[in-house]
Amino acid sequence: MTKNYKLTDVCPTCARKLEEEIKKIDGVLDAKISVISEKLVIDCDGEDLQRILKEVKKACKKVEPDCVLYAD
Amino acid sequence: MNKKQKRLLYRIIVSAVFFAAAMIFRFEKEIELILFLVSYLAVGGSILLKAAKNIYYGQVFNENLLMAIASVGAFIIGEYPEGAAVMLFYQVGELFEKIALDRSRKSIKALMNIRPDYANIEKDGQIIEVSPEEVKVGDTILVKAGEKVPLDGIVEKGASTLDTSSLTGESVPKDALEGDAVLSGCINISRPLYIKVTRPFEESTVAKILELVEKSEEKKARAENFITRFAKYYTPAVVSAALLLAVVPPLVANGDWNDWVYRALAFLVTSCPCALVISIPLSFFGGIGGASRNGILIKGGNFIEALSKADIVVFDKTGTLTKGVFKVSGIYAQNIESADLLEIAALAECYSNHPISQSLKAAYGKPVDTTRVANAEETAGFGVLAEVDGKTVLAGNEKLMRKYGIAFRQPQNVGTAVHVARDGVYLGYIVIADEVKPDSAETIRALKANGIRKTVMLTGDVKEAGVYYANLLGMDEVYSGLLPAGKVEQVEKLLEEKEKNKTLVFVGDGMNDTPVLTRADVGIAMGGLGTDAAIEAADVVLMDDQPKKVLSAIQLSRKTMRIVKENILFALGVKLLVLLLAGVGVADMWEAVFADVGVSIIAILNALRALKISKR
Numbered sequence: 249m250t251k252n253y254k255l256t257d258v259c260p261t262c263a264r265k266l267e268e269e270i271k272k273i274d275g276v277l278d279a280k281i282s283v284i285s286e287k288l289v290i291d292c293d294g295e296d297l298q299r300i301l302k303e304v305k306k307a308c309k310k311v312e313p314d315c316v317l318y319a320d
Numbered sequence: 321m322n323k324k325q326k327r328l329l330y331r332i333i334v335s336a337v338f339f340a341a342a343m344i345f346r347f348e349k350e351i352e353l354i355l356f357l358v359s360y361l362a363v364g365g366s367i368l369l370k371a372a373k374n375i376y377y378g379q380v381f382n383e384n385l386l387m388a389i390a391s392v393g394a395f396i397i398g399e400y401p402e403g404a405a406v407m408l409f410y411q412v413g414e415l416f417e418k419i420a421l422d423r424s425r426k427s428i429k430a431l432m433n434i435r436p437d438y439a440n441i442e443k444d445g446q447i448i449e450v451s452p453e454e455v456k457v458g459d460t461i462l463v464k465a466g467e468k469v470p471l472d473g474i475v476e477k478g479a480s481t482l483d484t485s486s487l488t489g490e491s492v493p494k495d496a497l498e499g500d501a502v503l504s505g506c507i508n509i510s511r512p513l514y515i516k517v518t519r520p521f522e523e524s525t526v527a528k529i530l531e532l533v534e535k536s537e538e539k540k541a542r543a544e545n546f547i548t549r550f551a552k553y554y555t556p557a558v559v560s561a562a563l564l565l566a567v568v569p570p571l572v573a574n575g576d577w578n579d580w581v582y583r584a585l586a587f588l589v590t591s592c593p594c595a596l597v598i599s600i601p602l603s604f605f606g607g608i609g610g611a612s613r614n615g616i617l618i619k620g621g622n623f624i625e626a627l628s629k630a631d632i633v634v635f636d637k638t639g640t641l642t643k644g645v646f647k648v649s650g651i652y653a654q655n656i657e658s659a660d661l662l663e664i665a666a667l668a669e670c671y672s673n674h675p676i677s678q679s680l681k682a683a684y685g686k687p688v689d690t691t692r693v694a695n696a697e698e699t700a701g702f703g704v705l706a707e708v709d710g711k712t713v714l715a716g717n718e719k720l721m722r723k724y725g726i727a728f729r730q731p732q733n734v735g736t737a738v739h740v741a742r743d744g745v746y747l748g749y750i751v752i753a754d755e756v757k758p759d760s761a762e763t764i765r766a767l768k769a770n771g772i773r774k775t776v777m778l779t780g781d782v783k784e785a786g787v788y789y790a791n792l793l794g795m796d797e798v799y800s801g802l803l804p805a806g807k808v809e810q811v812e813k814l815l816e817e818k819e820k821n822k823t824l825v826f827v828g829d830g831m832n833d834t835p836v837l838t839r840a841d842v843g844i845a846m847g848g849l850g851t852d853a854a855i856e857a858a859d860v861v862l863m864d865d866q867p868k869k870v871l872s873a874i875q876l877s878r879k880t881m882r883i884v885k886e887n888i889l890f891a892l893g894v895k896l897l898v899l900l901l902a903g904v905g906v907a908d909m910w911e912a913v914f915a916d917v918g919v920s921i922i923a924i925l926n927a928l929r930a931l932k933i934s935k936r
Contacts, residue, residue: 257324259421260601264548265379282534283421284428284605310377313370314324 251297253288254318255281255308262312269307275300288317321419328415335362335408343401356400364391364407381555383410383592389559390588394909397578397585402909406589413917417598420924424602424931428533428609434486434505434526436470452504452521459517463508469515472524475500477514482506487525488864489615505529528855532617536608539620543884547600551593558591558899565903579905586902589912592920595891599923600884606930607880615863616873617847623859626842627877631822632814633772633870636807636836637779637789638675639829640846641867642754646675648683649735654748661748665740668706668715671696676736677704679752701780701803703738714741717782721746734788736781761793763867768794770871776814778807778836807836815841827870829854844870880930887923894919 258266263281270279270290278291292300301319308315321329335358342355364387371388374380387410394403438449440462447462452470455461460476463469469482481493484506493509496502502515504526521527540548566584569575604621611618618624638644653661666684669677670693681688696706702723703716714720721728721739726746731737735753739746764775777798779786786800799810811826818824826833826840834857837843845858846865855861862869898915901907907915 257418259417259598261548261551261597280538282537283601284425284537285534286425287534309373310379313373 249292249294251290251292253290253304255286255288256316256318257314258283258286258312262315266307266311266315269311270304273300273303273307276304322422325415325418325422328411328418331362332408332411332415335359335404335411338362339401339404339408342404353400356404357395360391360395360404360407363411364388364404367407367410368392381559383555383594386555386559386588386592390585393581393585393588397581399582399909402585405913406909409913409917410592413594413920416921417594417924420602420928421598424605424609424928427931428605428612434468435530436468436504436526439470440464440467452524455517455521457517457520461515461517463513463515465508465510465512467508469502469504469506469508469513470526471504471515471517471521472519473502473515473517475502475513476516478512480511480513481509483509484864487529487615489613490864523852528852529617532619532855532861533608533612536618536620537605539622541604541621541625541884543625543881543888544600544604544621547596547888551597554591554593558588562588562591582909583902583905586907586909586912587899589909590895590898590902590907590915592916594916595895595920595923596888598920599887599891599927602924602927603880603883603887603930606883606927606932607876610931611873611876614869614872614876616869616876617855617861617863618873618877619859619861623842624877624880626823627825627860627874628881629821629823630772630825630842630874631818632774632776632824633767634776634778634811634814634824634826634836634840635795635867636826636828636833637777637781637786638754639865640827641760641777641793642756642789644675644754644829646679646736646752646754648679648750649753650733650751652729652731652748652751654729654746656747661740662750664708664713664742664747665715665738665750667693667708668696668704668713668740669738671706672698672704674698676738676752680738680750683750708742711743715739731784734785736785756789756792757865757867759866759868763871764793764795766868766871767874770874772874773819778802778810780804780807780832804832804835807833808839811836811839815839825870825874827867829865844873883926883930887926890926891919891923 258281260283263283267279267281270276275295276290276292280289305317308317338355338359342352367384368388371384374382374384387406391403391406394406436452439452439455440447441450441455441459455471461471475496475498479497482496482502484494485491487503487505496513504524562584565587566581569580570577604624607624608618635641651658651662662684666680666688669680670688670690692709694707696704698704703720706713714724715738718728726741726744728739728746731749731751733751735751737749737751739749741747767775775795777786777790777795779800780802781800783800786798790798802810815824823841825842825844826836827844828837829846834853837845837857842860843858844860844862845854847854847861847863860873895915898907898911902912
């Protein structure tokens with residue numbers, strides 16, 4: 249399943265780093281960040297979304313502390 | 321500016337005031353230190369924190385660390401003004417960078433501001449607004465004057481004019497009359513229209529274009545990938561180099577510690593890769609955004625790169641260089657009345673969707689009685705075999721006649737000849753001619769003038785027609801009588817012929833050219849205002865089917881690539897020079913700050929030019 253998140257303050261470089269970090273998370277099949285539309289699209293296997301979201305947020309903090317992620 | 325950016329701006333102002341005070345007036349050494357420290361911490365506190373956080377998370381090498389080491393180092397060796405200045409100017413650059421990114425983001429979003437917010441549908445006698453996703457195929461929606469058409473459909477009632485500029489870049493309004501197909505994303509200008517929806521929102525033109533533009537970021541140009549890889553090795557390399565520079569000369573050659581540490585710090589500040597890392601992707605965003613404003617959708621930065629190196633441009637004929645609107649221009653009957661010949665041909669072709677059968681039907685002018693036709697069988701590239709009034713009718717090109725061993729007359733006119741035979745007897749032929757698009761000849765000429773080595777026409781049409789149109793348009797080569805597979809073969813031959821490191825561009829109308837569009841280095845499709853196959857298969861889609869947009873696409877790709885190259889050369893050049901000068905002790909911290917922030921700002925301003933592509 250795919251999940252959409254909005255995120256702010258991503259530069260093109262940290263977006264790519266962040267993509268790589270998120271792809272490493274267990275249960276995440278693919279991750280794409282659009283810098284123009286400030287969107288993160290995650291393709292995941294649907295189990296334990298809470299944990300995945302938590303780890304995504306952690307990855308965010310790690311790569312770019314300024315970046316804020318909104319889950320809707 | 322958003323809230324965060326404003327906060328950063330205030331911090332920069334506070335920092336600058338303290339910095340200026342310390343620089344202009346004479347104070348005791350201790351007070352000076354305090355002023356510089358306040359100035360420093362106002363802007364640099366967050367960077368120090370970020371650098372610490374990054375180290376904690378194991379992301380050691382980045383700009384934050386470079387700046388933290390450089391500024392802290394400067395304070396330690398007693399160069400307070402330099403320490404504060406490094407952070408102050410670094411943050412000015414950061415703010416500038418964020419504003420630039422926001423601006424280009426906004427202008428691209430504005431171009432893409434075609435997403436409809438609502439659709440009006442009638443329910444229980446009342447007009448209500450619903451979200452476009454909720455409308456089903458077959459529903460009738462009302463689009464009032466001034467509103468965006470939310471979904472693709474056919475005009476059921478009403479007559480109006482549409483502004484299609486957000487889709488095509490074309491400012492001339494288009495009529496929408498009863499029975500006309502209208503596309504989502506257009507704006508209804510004059511009178512209300514009732515539209516019967518033909519596609520769900522997810523498949524609508526608007527949704528597809530938006531998806532395409534969003535996805536264009538995934539396909540990176542080589543130049544972009546180069547910069548990312550470069551930055552990965554670059555930062556650790558310069559940090560190690562700076563460390564060596566600070567430590568080795570004092571230890572080995574008995575140099576002055578303060579002097580060499582200072583040089584190393586200037587070296588660090590200079591080396592910050594921000595200018596490249598931000599300006600290159602920004603240029604590609606700009607190029608893609610500027611193109612879409614002109615009705616040219618480019619699916620990724622890699623295609624901008626490829627288009628800029630175009631060497632051979634291959635065109636499909638029908639629907640690409642010509643209008644693809646066929647009209648019967650002559651009937652040459654033999655052993656039969658002209659009207660009867662037309663009737664037989666129209667009947668035989670009645671099940672075909674080929675443009676030729678459409679024009680036969682149009683010329684016939686009466687409703688086709690399909691009960692008179694049986695066992696119709698169409699062979700692509702040949703024609704139709706059908707039973708009309710119980711008699712076997714062949715209608716198609718010369719190949720079909722030869723296949724069935726029928727002697728036919730050689731047409732003298734240019735156009736497509738449909739030969740007709742009934743029960744093995746030749747009945748004559750009907751000529752259907754096509755019209756050249758008004759900007760085709762001009763486009764071919766301009767392509768040559770702009771350094772395209774060769775223009776080629778590939779067509780499924782007969783040799784006479786191919787040669788006629790190719791000469792008319794001034795093309796270098798023409799290959800006719802090609803089936804889809806033949807076109808691929810020909811393009812493969814041309815691919816071998818192109819110059820090294822150059823590309824072959826294929827322009828087609830997308831319906832039957834899918835295999836060639838995929839095979840060429842860059843496949844450009846005449847979008848046919850939203851032909852699905854075209855949008856899927858092509859790398860570049862021209863929304864308004866005008867050949868001259870091929871030239872625009874090549875020109876703006878070249879402009880974008882030129883900006884990218886300028887930035888790479890300029891940024892690397894200045895940095896390398898200042899690095900050297902800093903290493904030998906000529907350049908001081910102030911020059912280093914320029915090599916970092918100054919270069920960054922200049923490169924960003926240059927990148928923003930890519931977005932500004934004048935409307936043609």
